Amino acid sequence: MTTTDHPSVGPDGVEEPSSSAFYEDDDAKVKLHFGIDPHEPWPDDVPRGQDDSRWRFQDNPKLARMAELKIAFCWILTLLAGIGFAVTYVVGGQTQAEGALLAVGFLGMGVGLILWARDLLPGTEVTASRGSHNVSDRSKREAAAEALNRTIDPIARRPFLFRLLGLVGGVFGLAALFPIASLGDRPHRSLYKTAWGPGVRVVDQDNQPLKPSDIKVNGILTVFPENGIDDAQSSTVLINLGNAPFDVRPGTQGWNIGGLVAFSKICTHAGCPVGLYNSTTHQLVCPCHQSTFDVLKGCNPVFGPASRSLPQLPLAVDTEGYLISSKGYQEPVGPGFWNRA
Amino acid sequence: MSTTEERLAAQKRLKYEKAGLDAIDDRLGSSGFLQKALDKIFPDHWSFMVGEIAMYCFVVLLITGVYLALYYVPSASDIVYHPTPGHGYMPLAGQHMSEAYKSVLDITFNVRAGLIMRQMHHWAAVVFMAAIAFHLCRIFFTGAFRRPRETNWVIGLLLLLSVMLEGFSGYSLPDDLLSGTGLRVVFSIVESIPFIGSWLAFDLWGSAYPGSALIPRLFVVHEFLFPLAILGLLTVHLMIIWRQKHTDFPGPGKTETNIRGSRLWPQYAIKSGALLMVVSGVLAALGGLFQINPIWLYGPYNPFTVSAGAQPDWYVGWLDGSVRLWPHWEFRSFGHEIANPFFPGILVPGIVFTLMFAWPQIDRWIYKDHAAHNLLDRPRDKPFRTAVGVGALAFFTDLTLASGTDILGNDLHIPFERLIEILQYGVFVAPLVAGAIAYKACQALQRTGTHPIMKPVGGVLIRTADGAYHTLGDDHGGHDGNGHANGHDGNGHAVDGHAVDGHAVDGHAVDGDGSAHNPEEDITEPAVGGAGPGDA
Numbered sequence: 054m055t056t057t058d059h060p061s062v063g064p065d066g067v068e069e070p071s072s073s074a075f076y077e078d079d080d081a082k083v084k085l086h087f088g089i090d091p092h093e094p095w096p097d098d099v100p101r102g103q104d105d106s107r108w109r110f111q112d113n114p115k116l117a118r119m120a121e122l123k124i125a126f127c128w129i130l131t132l133l134a135g136i137g138f139a140v141t142y143v144v145g146g147q148t149q150a151e152g153a154l155l156a157v158g159f160l161g162m163g164v165g166l167i168l169w170a171r172d173l174l175p176g177t178e179v180t181a182s183r184g185s186h187n188v189s190d191r192s193k194r195e196a197a198a199e200a201l202n203r204t205i206d207p208i209a210r211r212p213f214l215f216r217l218l219g220l221v222g223g224v225f226g227l228a229a230l231f232p233i234a235s236l237g238d239r240p241h242r243s244l245y246k247t248a249w250g251p252g253v254r255v256v257d258q259d260n261q262p263l264k265p266s267d268i269k270v271n272g273i274l275t276v277f278p279e280n281g282i283d284d285a286q287s288s289t290v291l292i293n294l295g296n297a298p299f300d301v302r303p304g305t306q307g308w309n310i311g312g313l314v315a316f317s318k319i320c321t322h323a324g325c326p327v328g329l330y331n332s333t334t335h336q337l338v339c340p341c342h343q344s345t346f347d348v349l350k351g352c353n354p355v356f357g358p359a360s361r362s363l364p365q366l367p368l369a370v371d372t373e374g375y376l377i378s379s380k381g382y383q384e385p386v387g388p389g390f391w392n393r394a
Numbered sequence: 395m396s397t398t399e400e401r402l403a404a405q406k407r408l409k410y411e412k413a414g415l416d417a418i419d420d421r422l423g424s425s426g427f428l429q430k431a432l433d434k435i436f437p438d439h440w441s442f443m444v445g446e447i448a449m450y451c452f453v454v455l456l457i458t459g460v461y462l463a464l465y466y467v468p469s470a471s472d473i474v475y476h477p478t479p480g481h482g483y484m485p486l487a488g489q490h491m492s493e494a495y496k497s498v499l500d501i502t503f504n505v506r507a508g509l510i511m512r513q514m515h516h517w518a519a520v521v522f523m524a525a526i527a528f529h530l531c532r533i534f535f536t537g538a539f540r541r542p543r544e545t546n547w548v549i550g551l552l553l554l555l556s557v558m559l560e561g562f563s564g565y566s567l568p569d570d571l572l573s574g575t576g577l578r579v580v581f582s583i584v585e586s587i588p589f590i591g592s593w594l595a596f597d598l599w600g601s602a603y604p605g606s607a608l609i610p611r612l613f614v615v616h617e618f619l620f621p622l623a624i625l626g627l628l629t630v631h632l633m634i635i636w637r638q639k640h641t642d643f644p645g646p647g648k649t650e651t652n653i654r655g656s657r658l659w660p661q662y663a664i665k666s667g668a669l670l671m672v673v674s675g676v677l678a679a680l681g682g683l684f685q686i687n688p689i690w691l692y693g694p695y696n697p698f699t700v701s702a703g704a705q706p707d708w709y710v711g712w713l714d715g716s717v718r719l720w721p722h723w724e725f726r727s728f729g730h731e732i733a734n735p736f737f738p739g740i741l742v743p744g745i746v747f748t749l750m751f752a753w754p755q756i757d758r759w760i761y762k763d764h765a766a767h768n769l770l771d772r773p774r775d776k777p778f779r780t781a782v783g784v785g786a787l788a789f790f791t792d793l794t795l796a797s798g799t800d801i802l803g804n805d806l807h808i809p810f811e812r813l814i815e816i817l818q819y820g821v822f823v824a825p826l827v828a829g830a831i832a833y834k835a836c837q838a839l840q841r842t843g844t845h846p847i848m849k850p851v852g853g854v855l856i857r858t859a860d861g862a863y864h865t866l867g868d869d870h871g872g873h874d875g876n877g878h879a880n881g882h883d884g885n886g887h888a889v890d891g892h893a894v895d896g897h898a899v900d901g902h903a904v905d906g907d908g909s910a911h912n913p914e915e916d917i918t919e920p921a922v923g924g925a926g927p928g929d930a
Contacts, residue, residue, distance in 0.1 A: 240592040329702065343799060345811075390585045
């Protein structure tokens with residue numbers, strides 16, 4: 054407490070009031086740090102004068118010998134497990150044996166080390182001061198503030214340069230971010246489009262064209278536009294509702310062929326394939342989040358987080374009797390996005 | 395005891411040791427640091443070990459991960475699988491799949507010891523997250539995040555986020571049907587972000603979903619970016635712990651300004667090394683004996699197929715549950731829409747993590763406590779904080795259950811619709827109920843008096859109303875802290891010096907027949923001065 058008592062006095066004995074304002078709430082800071090005066094030199098956290106050189110079984114050679122045997126047993130187990138693992142590997146490997154042998158090896162080593170430290174190595178509980186590391190004393194803080202000040206004042210003297218630096222840094226930094234844009238294509242209209250269109254044949258997974266008679270009553274089939282199986286946006290379910298009465302929504306007249314209807318297979322909630330069809334209730338269920346669509350009501354969502362119907366694909370039959378789409382989907386398929394409207 | 399030969403041998407060993415240390419110190423001048431480091435004290439409590447378990451899981455992940463990376467092919471190119479009997483998985487013969495998926499099949503079936511490496515890697519990731527979650531709870535409930543440790547709370551949360559993303563990206567690398575479905579949902583969530591969603595999704599995936607760029611990108615992210623982030627954050631995390639020193643529970647002779655435990659060398663270092671061995675052993679047992687993520691059963695990913703029972707790894711479950719429970723709301727106007735997945739997939743975790751990051755400030759504001767602390771809170775002494783924590787756990791539990799509605803509904807014979815409705819109410823009810831119970835339990839535990847594990851410092855001298863003296867417990871706190879045998883309830887003798895909040899310093903001794911008497915007649919003071927200055 055010699056030099057720190059009057060830290061704001063400069064070398065020539067003149068008070069420098071500017072830097073002491075920095076520590077106006079110094080008394081509060083003292084309280085914040087464990088109720089201890091941070092300016093006092095603290096001992097470090099290394100214990101001194103405490104004897105922790107004793108080990109647990111120091112006075113009991115018999116128990117020490119027992120401990121030695123136990124530890125040796127553990128480590129020999131590790132040795133054997135290691136050899137066993139190597140042999141297992143060489144003869145062709147077997148996952149369960151490898152796992153068990155590795156486990157025995159590691160655990161033998163670990164348990165042996167724990168027993169060794171506990172019973173035969175020195176070290177009991179000791180106490181020490183936590184030391185001075187939590188806070189620096191005032192003189193150090195002021196020295197740091199002064200060092201920092203070497204630039205703060207000159208910067209404050211030339212505000213134009215400082216602002217220019219900020220502007221240049223900002224613009225240049227922004228410019229340097231432009232290459233991020235090459236990471237991906239722009240979406241453009243691709244979220245609105247599928248591979249379906251006027252006269253595109255409906256095919257199955259093997260790219261075979263389908264006739265209306267290929268789907269039996271209550272049957273469901275995942276179909277694709279011809280040569281468009283890889284287009285993830287286009288997968289569609291074809292359902293034969295038979296004689297079940299279903300609603301034809303305004304604007305979708307003639308999109309079905311008898312009881313045969315087609316809807317997008319991509320859930321309007323989060324894009325999973327709507328893969329589960331309950332043919333007694335005529336409901337499609339998405340296995341991801343349980344959105345449920347009533348096929349009889351134009352695949353209207355009746356349960357779960359989806360809020361939009363599955364888009365319907367207008368069906369027709371071409372001159373050869375094969376199923377085609379009379380036009381593509383009339384709205385974007387799949388989950389919503391900002392510009393979807 | 396020691397013979398002359400033993401002494402000579404000891405001298406010889408010391409000579410070699412000094413020669414070695416001299417050689418190093420001549421070059422680095424490191425002896426001062428070394429001595430301090432070797433003598434550094436670490437407090438001991440089983441719950442302090444969980445963070446180390448997390449760290450050692452990371453070590454196992456790095457080692458097994460390097461092995462796997464040597465075989466994995468980060469490519470979405472389509473190929474046809476041609477296994478030969480004994481070398482590959484025959485049921486998938488002739489199927490189209492990505493090169494990535496095939497390479498994971500090869501690691502599983504063709505690389506000797508490949509499957510155990512893969513399963514150890516996956517188990518280590520799952521245990522890693524569990525250890526982090528437990529560690530986080532320990533820090534939260536004991537108030538270890540308080541001044542001066544707020545920085546490390548933030549770094550810990552950044553670690554949690556990095557590890558979650560690292561885990562999810564690794565889980566997606568095999569390009570199997572299950573993880574591919576998860577990626578489809580993530581694409582939809584990204585797509586739903588207002589203004590930038592579809593652009594961002596296309597930048598991440600490189601093109602419209604699914605594209606072929608994501609798998610190699612995930613590989614870079616999983617092999618390089620996040621491991622580097624975790625390594626960096628972990629280093630800073632540990633450096634700050636080293637600098638600030640570990641917190642400790644209050645106990646006899648422990649104060650805010652001292653630290654008690656064993657030195658780094660040899661006790662702490664060797665036991666910690668042993669923990670690495672034990673963690674590795676347990677992960678080897680799990681990886682060898684318990685199947686995890688059998689991607690060959692899920693099959694390769696294609697965008698139009700899905701398997702029922704699609705659950706992510708456990709730590710993503712609460713997000714999946716959130717997406718399942720959010721009602722069918724979307725907002726559409728002025729030609730724009732905020733799609734449903736945005737709310738449960740971005741907004742909910744955003745709010746949750748914001749609250750977590752801000753908790754040290756919130757806690758400081760609630761308790762008006764700006765002081766630095768090295769001694770931990772007992773959860774019961776901060777009933778409100780404990781109630782918030784338990785409520786949060788109930789919230790996460792409810793959401794995690796929600797991610798299994800299909801399977802749970804099947805097992806419990808409840809239609810999944812009902813189960814989802816129950817869990818929707820549960821999001822609000824469960825945290826409130828659990829929090830209220832926790833609050834009451836804390837209050838009840840406080841009334842039981844002293845610490846159940848740590849015995850109070852000193853004995854307590856009681857003068858009864860009729861002037862007689864007797865002690866509660868012996869000088870070193872030999873009683874169990876309950877004291878009912880003496881006819882006093884717990885409040886009367888909670889002078890153990892650790893009652894940081896003053897809850898336990900009620901001082902109203904009530905005698906056996908329950909009649910209260912003037913507290914000033916009671917002389918209750920520690921018979922042995924053991925309490926430190928910071929404890930008052």
